[in-house]
Amino acid sequence: MDTTARPFIFLLSAIQLALFLSAFSLLSADPSLPRPDATLFKKPYIRLGKVAGQLDMKYQLSKDNQEGVLYSRWTRVRFKKDSRLLLLNNYKIYLGYAVALHSGQLYLSTQDYHKTVKPLLTPQVFTGNRKLRTIVIDPGHGGKNPGCINKSLGMLEKDFTLDLAFRLKTLLERRGYRVFLTRESDRTVENQNRAFFANKVKADLFVCLHFNSVQSRSVKGIETYTFTPRNQPSTARSRLIDEDKKLFPPNAHDAWSTLVGFYVQRQLIKTMGWVDRGLKRARFSMMIDLQCPGILVEGGFFSNYEEARRIKTISQRIQLAEAIANGILTYHETLNRITNPN
Numbered sequence: 001m002d003t004t005a006r007p008f009i010f011l012l013s014a015i016q017l018a019l020f021l022s023a024f025s026l027l028s029a030d031p032s033l034p035r036p037d038a039t040l041f042k043k044p045y046i047r048l049g050k051v052a053g054q055l056d057m058k059y060q061l062s063k064d065n066q067e068g069v070l071y072s073r074w075t076r077v078r079f080k081k082d083s084r085l086l087l088l089n090n091y092k093i094y095l096g097y098a099v100a101l102h103s104g105q106l107y108l109s110t111q112d113y114h115k116t117v118k119p120l121l122t123p124q125v126f127t128g129n130r131k132l133r134t135i136v137i138d139p140g141h142g143g144k145n146p147g148c149i150n151k152s153l154g155m156l157e158k159d160f161t162l163d164l165a166f167r168l169k170t171l172l173e174r175r176g177y178r179v180f181l182t183r184e185s186d187r188t189v190e191n192q193n194r195a196f197f198a199n200k201v202k203a204d205l206f207v208c209l210h211f212n213s214v215q216s217r218s219v220k221g222i223e224t225y226t227f228t229p230r231n232q233p234s235t236a237r238s239r240l241i242d243e244d245k246k247l248f249p250p251n252a253h254d255a256w257s258t259l260v261g262f263y264v265q266r267q268l269i270k271t272m273g274w275v276d277r278g279l280k281r282a283r284f285s286m287m288i289d290l291q292c293p294g295i296l297v298e299g300g301f302f303s304n305y306e307e308a309r310r311i312k313t314i315s316q317r318i319q320l321a322e323a324i325a326n327g328i329l330t331y332h333e334t335l336n337r338i339t340n341p342n
């Protein structure tokens with residue numbers, strides 16, 4: 001072979017490769033995602049300062065580069081280096097990936113920008129079903145499955161989720177919503193059938209009600225979950241696994257689930273004054289086939305004596321139901337406002 005031709009062949013193949021790669025990246029790029037500023041940990045990241053510009057907010061980076069704040073007149077969003085926790089007006093929200101420090105600047109993963117920050121701060125940019133008429137409430141557990149148990153107080157989770165579901169149903173019906181429960185008695189319901197039921201009645205929102213329990217008796221507070229977006233680990237993990245790469249039906253509604261999840265969690269913390277455990281992500285089996293926005297409320301810990309006693313008190317459960325209903329109403333007001341501005 002003529003050795004002088006080799007560099008030319010190499011150059012040609014490099015150009016072909018570049019063309020191929022750019023065509024591939026055009027095909028795979030989500031046009032609604034901003035152009036990343038850096039690739040960190042093999043993922044696209046965007047500078048927080050640029051996020052501020054895109055959202056028409058101001059930005060301040062602390063002198064030690066550890067904390068970045070996006071702010072406007074009514075809103076403050078605080079990000080911390082190496083942390084997945086952001087604070088939106090002091091309410092906790094968990095990101096998919098930790099905020100990263102790179103060349104003296106803080107960076108947010110573009111995934112978190114699109115799936116968490118934008119739905120909360122600029123929901124009007126998202127399309128999809130914006131009506132809210134039919135709500136399915138899913139009281140956790142039932143029948144053979146008691147859920148968590150507090151023996152000393154004689155409490156079974158399945159009884160309390162059903163009680164809360166009926167209270168919430170009454171409040172929402174009073175506001176004119178069409179409301180269904182996935183169970184109206186103490187019976188066993190397969191988790192998958194809960195989403196199938198919501199799909200069958202063409203729900204616009206699915207609300208799962210649960211109470212929490214852990215080994216440590218000092219842990220307490222309220223948390224709300226939405227279905228984990230694609231290519232993102234659930235809050236309980238930090239590493240991406242194969243399941244994270246799959247797209248599930250509820251992912252078509254990620255933005256709306258995030259928004260309603262935030263409003264409900266915020267209202268619960270405002271109303272109850274209990275510990276804020278944040279807005280989190282998980283791929284719960286009852287949401288895997290869900291075709292509308294969905295949230296799962298963990299309304300306190302059976303394993304914490306003080307909190308379990310509160311949950312056992314009727315007046316506290318009335319307040320829990322009112323807070324969830326009011327969070328849903330705020331969500332509906334936002335849907336109306338962004339659908340019919342002015």
Ligand SMILES: [Zn+2]
Pocket residue numbers: 140141147148157210211
């Ligand atoms: Zn449960």
